[in-house]
Amino acid sequence: MKSNFARRWKGAMITAYILSLPTSYLTAQENLVLHYNRPAEFFEEALVIGNGTMGAILYGGTDKDVLYLNDITLWTGEPDRKVTTPDAYKAIPEIRALLDKEDYRGADRAQRKVQGHYSENYQPLGQLSITYSAEPAKISHYQRTLDISRAMARTAYQRNGADFACDYFASAPDSVIVLRLQTESAQGLQATLSFNSLLPHATTANGNEISAEGYAAYHSYPVYFDGVNNKHLYDPERGTHFRTLIRVIAPQSEVKSFPSGELKVKGGKEALILIANVTSFNGFDKDPMKEGRDYRNLVTRRMERAAQKTFEELENAHVTDYKSFFDRVGLCLGKTDQAIAALPTDEQLLQYTDKSQRNPELEALYFQYGRYLLISSSRTPGVPANLQGLWNERLLPPWSCNYTSNINLEENYWAAETANLSEMHRPLMDFIANLQHTGEESAKAYYGVQKVWCLGQNTDIWAMTCPVGLNVGDPSWACWTMGGAWLSTHIWERYTFTQDKEFLQQYYPVLKGAAEFCLNWLIEKDGKLITSPGTSPENKFLTPDGYAGATSYGCTSDLAMTRECLIDAAKAAEALGTDKTFRKQIEKTLPRLLPYQVGKKGNLQEWFHDWEDQEPQHRHQSHLFGLYPGHHLSVKETPELAKACACTLEIKGDNTTGWSTGWRVNLYARLQDSKNAYHIYRRLLRYVSPDGYKGKDARRGGGTYPNLLDAHSPFQIDGNFGGCAGVIEMLMQSSENSITLLPALPEEWKDGSVKGICARGGFIVDMEWKDNKVTSLYIQSRKGGKTKVCFNGKVKNITLKGGKGIKLL
Known part of the structure; x- marks a missing residue:
């Protein structure tokens, strides 16, 4: 009699697999499985798993299966304790004087004096290779899947007519990556395991376990910096160290270790593989060698605990933990034609692009995939998701795989609160608090502003805050000053959703410090307050004589972020009943800020002067910050400026x-x-x-x-x-005292439902709609409060106690 494993996979195609899933897997919301009919050849085809600290990139190969491994705390570098350009602030008066003379070429040159070092590089941990029998094999019925409702990946196929499968998941409760190999072959498993890394390392194998130790460079440069020949500087006595353990548990198999560091598994129908890793990283301000974690003993204990459990026990703990976050939100935007849904995900995406097919389940899957990625990459205290979440294969990744604060780091967390994943927002909060410490030194050394903090365009795990460029960087990207102002708005955002006064009390000094930098950085021009010098991230203007410049004064994005930061800080102080003098200072400052301006084309002006952009379709739209993610521009409150924002987007295309x-x-x-x-x-x-x-x-x-x-x-x-x-944002928008439902509902989603999305004021919303009208509505309050709910052309005022809800339809 065939096993359940064999019956499940014998000759099965992906459609049958999906339709056979328990109803808990295929809820009313949509199909939550990414599925493919061949192994991945490129990273951009591979599937990713993660537990918030460790991650793996899965290719699903049949002759050789390679897992690229990551640890979110494995970076080059050491604590950022050195000011590269200690007298940089002395150039600020010079730059301002040049700008007063409208000498933009000179201002750009002088801006290079206000530049420090680059961020460090996020590093790949290594690769686990599983090589199967060297004999020629006929592969058929191949399936590769990622079920994001359970955070479980699977590769399954027939090998010479015998069923084979590998399950993969990254467990947060047990801090390990788990694989299970299964086969119905009469010969049993035939597999060789090996570990390799691009970092300096040594690998040994003993019994049923591979052990690897290595270290990252103590300093590195980005891939785009040409000022040095050697981009990585290594010293075994410096930098972040790691230890990786890979253990095979296969009682029915023969497991042998070899001096080469390999393990060979022979015979038996099933093998459990556990992967654990710990680095010596112990905080942004701790030397990873002198003050590092006891990574060797930590990883050993972690492995021993996990090895005491069966696959089923590990799986149950993982799924229970993951679903406690993921299942909070459900979304249905309609059903996709079954023939389309049965296609591999990449083919669906291609047809969606080329044939403009209707595929609401793919649209909803993309939304839920974003939630899956945030749960999988943002659970390490003080270490938020980076430019690639936590999945990176390169020693010199694009843009160092760092934290880019002129949009990218903030965008990573735009859905954290609305999509009911507030816990995943917390690593960013801790990180912002770290930035305050290093940012005070940068504010003083680079801008001459005392006892406040700021952040430039880039940062890293060491909470680097200086402007980058090493005195040769283009000011358009190297000399931006408003990272602290933007990032700190996340503190007030989180409070508006959670209503957690204890949290706000703890992080208010960080928000206040960023606001105080804004207040100190402003100067007066023609009776209005502006920033000088400033840039609009990565964009350039054209002067009347044709010069493409970056450095200016009164940039709209600077002032938009200053406004939002000051407004948030004042609201936070009021909520806490503190700092009346500080609040009054903000109240006096806000009306004096240079107001928004509408350009000759009807667009929201990006620069102080109504000048053309060097690149009219430029990717950055930083001057629209006040509309989103800010809140001080809106269709209702500032209709003319909202119209100008729309014109700007039309020009950008x-x-x-x-x-x-x-x-x-x-x-x-x-x-x-x-x-x-x-x-x-x-x-x-x-x-x-x-x-x-x-x-x-x-x-x-x-x-x-x-x-x-x-x-x-x-x-x-x-x-x-x-x-x-x-x-x-299309389905619901909110402020601290109102909730608007279906404010931008597309006709293509005229019927649908959503549950568990979060509104400011501490409310959670479940609703259904039909023909663009809300037909069912339930609202719950986290901590009690009142709001007005706008839907179907009506406004209803509600007051709820904490933990209570009300059905409005």
């Missing part, structure tokens, strides 16, 4: 990078432009070929890769999170 597209979904939603919000959402789901694919039919540009990861391109995870946030 549709073709842009992945993260920028994700931002534009939210901007159009805030404009209550349902048609364009949906159009841009579809544009975000535009099929993009893997970077390494060289065929004549290759698709390049911004959009979505076959594995549904965001294509900047190359891969950046921020677009996934921006798109996820944008779906909720």
Whole structure:
């Protein structure tokens, strides 16, 4: 009699697999399985799993299966205790004087004096290779899946007519990555395991376990910096160290270790593989060697605990933990034709792009995939999701795989609160608090502002805050000053959703410090307060004589972020009943800020002067910050400025990078432009070929890769999170005292339902709608409060006690 394993997979195709899943897997919301009919050849086709600290990139090979492993705390570098350019602040008066003379060439040159070092690089941990029998094999009925409702991946196929499968998951409760190999072959398992790393390391094998120890560089430079020949500086006595353990538990098999560091598994029908890793990283301000964690003993204890459990016990703990977060939100945007849904996910994405097929389940899957990625990459205290979440294969990743604070780091967390994942927001809060410490030194050394903090464009695990560039960087990206102002707005955002006074009390000094930098950085010009010098992230203006400049004064984005930061700080102080003098200072400052200006084309002006952009379709739209993610521009309160924002987006057009597209979904939603919000959402789901694919039919540009990861391109995870946030922004918008339902609902989603999304004021919303009208509505309050709910042309005022709910329809 065949085993359950064999019956489940014998000759099964992916459609049958999906239809056979328990109803708890296929809820009323949508199909939550990414599925493919071949192994991944490129990273952009591979599937990713993670437990918030460790991650794996899964290719699902049949002759050799390679898992690329990551640990979110494995970076180059050491604590950021050195000011590269200690007298940089002395250049600020010079730059201001040049700007007063409208000498933009000179200002750009002088700005290079106000630059420090680059961020460090996020590093790959290594690769686990599982090589199967060297004998020629006929592979059939191949399936590769990722069930995001359970955070479980699986590769299954027939090998010479015998069923084979490998299950994969990354467990947060047990802090390990788990694999289970199963076969129905008469010969049993025939597999060789080995570990390798791009970092300096040593590997040994003993009994049924591989052990590897290595270390990252104590300093490195980004891939785009050409000022040095050696990008990585190594010293075995410095930098972050790691220890990786890989254990095979296969009682029915013969497991042998070899001096080469390999393990061979022979015979038996099943093997459990556990992967554990710990680094010596012990905090942004701790030397990872002198003050590091006891990583060797920690990883040993972690492995011993996990090895005491069966696969089923590990799986149950993992799924229970994961679903406690994931299952909070459900979304149904309609049903996809069964023939389309049965296609592999990459083929669905391609047809969605080329044939404009209706595929509401794919649209909902992309939303839920964003939630899956945030749970999987943001659970380590003080270490938020980076530019690639936590999945990186390169020693010199694009943009160092760092934290880029002029949009990308913030966009990673736009859906954290609305999508009911507030716990995943907490690592960012801790990180912002770390930035305050190093940011005080940067504010003093680079800008001459005392006892406040700031942040430039880039940062890293060591909470680096200085402007980058090493005195040769282009000021358009190297000399931005408003990272602290933008990031700190997340503190007030989190409070508005959670109503957690204890949290606000703890983090209020961080928000206040960023606001105080803004107050101190402002100068007066023609009776109005502006910033000088300033830039609009990565963009350039054209002066009347044709010069493409970056350094200016009174940049709209600077002032928008200053406004939002000051407003948030004042609200936080009021909520805590503190700092009356500080609040009054803000109240006096806000009306004196240079107001928004509308340009000759009807657009929201980006620069102090109504000048052309060097690149009118530039990917950044930082001057629209006040509309989204800020709150001080809106269709209702500032209709003329909202109209100017819409004109700006029209000028920029549709073709842009992945993260920028994700931002534009939210901007159009805030404009209550349902048609364009949906159009841009579809544009975000535009099929993009893997970077390494060289065929004549290759698709390049911004959009979505076959594995549904965001294509900047190359891969950046921020677009996934921006798109996820944008779906909720179309379905619901809120302020501290109001909730508006279906403000930008596209006609394509005229019937649907959502449960568990969160509104400001501490409310949780479940609703159904039909023909664009809400037909069922239940609202619950976390801690008690009142709000007004706007839907179907009506307004209802509600007051609820904490933990209580009300059915309004």
